[in-house]
Amino acid sequence: MMRLSSFDKALLNELQGNIPICSHPFAELAARLGxxxxxxxxxxxxxxxxxxxxxxGAFFDSNRLGYQGTLIALKVEPSAxxxxxxAINRYPGTTHNYEREGVYNLWFTLLTPCAEYESNILSEIRxxxxxxxxxxxxxxxxxxxxxxxxxx
Amino acid sequence: xxxxxxxxIIKVLQEEFPLCEEPYKILAERVGITEExxxxxxxxLLDEKKIRKMGAVLRHREIGFKANALCxxxxxxxxxxxxxxxxxxxxxxxHCYDRTPLPNWNYNLYTMVHAETRDExxxxxxxxxxxxxxxxxxxxxxxxEWKKTAxxxxxx
Numbered sequence: 396m397m398r399l400s401s402f403d404k405a406l407l408n409e410l411q412g413n414i415p416i417c418s419h420p421f422a423e424l425a426a427r428l429g430x431x432x433x434x435x436x437x438x439x440x441x442x443x444x445x446x447x448x449x450x451x452g453a454f455f456d457s458n459r460l461g462y463q464g465t466l467i468a469l470k471v472e473p474s475a476x477x478x479x480x481x482a483i484n485r486y487p488g489t490t491h492n493y494e495r496e497g498v499y500n501l502w503f504t505l506l507t508p509c510a511e512y513e514s515n516i517l518s519e520i521r522x523x524x525x526x527x528x529x530x531x532x533x534x535x536x537x538x539x540x541x542x543x544x545x546x547x
Numbered sequence: 548x549x550x551x552x553x554x555x556i557i558k559v560l561q562e563e564f565p566l567c568e569e570p571y572k573i574l575a576e577r578v579g580i581t582e583e584x585x586x587x588x589x590x591x592l593l594d595e596k597k598i599r600k601m602g603a604v605l606r607h608r609e610i611g612f613k614a615n616a617l618c619x620x621x622x623x624x625x626x627x628x629x630x631x632x633x634x635x636x637x638x639x640x641x642h643c644y645d646r647t648p649l650p651n652w653n654y655n656l657y658t659m660v661h662a663e664t665r666d667e668x669x670x671x672x673x674x675x676x677x678x679x680x681x682x683x684x685x686x687x688x689x690x691x692e693w694k695k696t697a698x699x700x701x702x703x
Contacts, residue, residue: 399610407610410603416589418582419568432568440566447610450697451603453560453589459597460549460557460700466646466657480693487702492694495617495687499652502617502687506698532646532657536627539635539643542604 399447402428404546406438407447411543414451458537462488462506465513467520468499468530475525476501482523486516499530549597552578554701556588560598561699604697612661614668614688618675619654621683627656630679634658639671654685 399407405428415423421439422432442448457464471479476494483489483503492503507513521529549557559574567573575585592598607615622630627645634656635643642659658675662668665688672686 407603407605411605412600412602414564414601414603416571416586416593416601418571418586420570421566421568436566436568443566447605449604449606449695451566452562452564452697453557453601454599454604454697455557455561455700456596456599457698457700459595462698462700466644468652484694487699489694490696490698492692493617493689494691494693496690497685497687499687500690501693503694530649530652532649532652534644534646536631536645537643538631538645539640540599542607542641545638546610 399546402430403438403442406435407442407546410439410448410451457506462508463510463513464504464506464534466502466504466532466534467517468532469501469503469520469526470499470528471501472525472527473500475523479520479523479525483520488513488516499528552580553588553592556585556592557700560589561697607661611663614662614665616660616668616672616689617687618658618660618672619652619685619687620656620658620679620681621648621654622656622679622681624655626679630681631656633679634675637671637675639668640675654683 409424409427414420417423419432421435425432425435428435469479480492480501483492488506490504490506494500495502505513505516517531520526555578559577564570565573571586572582575582578585631643631645634640639660639662640658641661644657646655646657648655660668660671662671676684
């Protein structure tokens with residue numbers, strides 16, 4: 396894996412925070428970093444190709460777009476985890492799905508445009524082979540959503 | 548309310564962002580409007596907080612954050628705001644949500660904590676517990692990522 400130079404780190408920090416909304420956003424980022432548009436674009440492409448960037452683009456507030464999000468924890472028989480995880484992944488509203496340590500060993504988030512839709516999906520998941528229990532944790536207040544990693 | 552055009556704008560924004568000199572011009576063409584109109588509406592969506600940010604999300608494991616834990620905390624309801632504020636101010640915490648507890652799972656505050664090592668992650672969580680006085684909590688380390696993706700809205 397490529398090693399990150401200090402320029403790469405500065406670029407990643409800028410990219411995470413704010414891509415300008417203007418005609419030449421990469422030229423504006425270049426001005427902030429004291430370089431030129433071409434260097435920034437080449438740097439971003441290289442970081443993407445090397446697998447450091449998961450996604451570049453707009454991140455939305457799901458509630459404000461009319462979607463509701465729920466965290467669901469499942470207790471799954473260990474031998475069934477793979478099948479259950481893959482079945483869950485097939486729902487487009489599944490955005491995160493992680494196997495975790497603990498009695499409840501599979502945790503996923505589901506975004507849906509209405510409660511009825513969510514209930515239907517969850518009853519399908521509850522009836523999958525190996526699913527022994529389900530916790531449905533409805534989100535109330537969201538105090539922080541800010542996935543930024545400051546690179547030194 | 549979102550207009551039909553807004554939804555078209557959101558759809559193109561959730562695709563790969565073009566890595567070229569004038570990315571918004573390309574996205575505007577896909578919607579069939581001018582770059583100027585597109586930029587204006589994107590700024591408005593950001594002001595209305597429908598867009599949280601224009602930016603990048605890193606693959607945190609690749610950049611060295613290998614220990615990631617979901618922590619479920621049991622917080623007295625009258626202390627939720629205060630506790631959440633302490634937790635949110637810690638840079639290692641990326642998400643902090645209040646969720647309705649269940650009879651058999653009595654935890655009501657949820658944080659994601661990221662660190663380079665498990666020891667460091669444990670230390671941060673211990674410090675959060677000390678700072679907030681919470682004694683009942685569960686640390687749920689990530690064993691495997693099965694899916695992490697950005698939502699595609701308006702596809703139903």
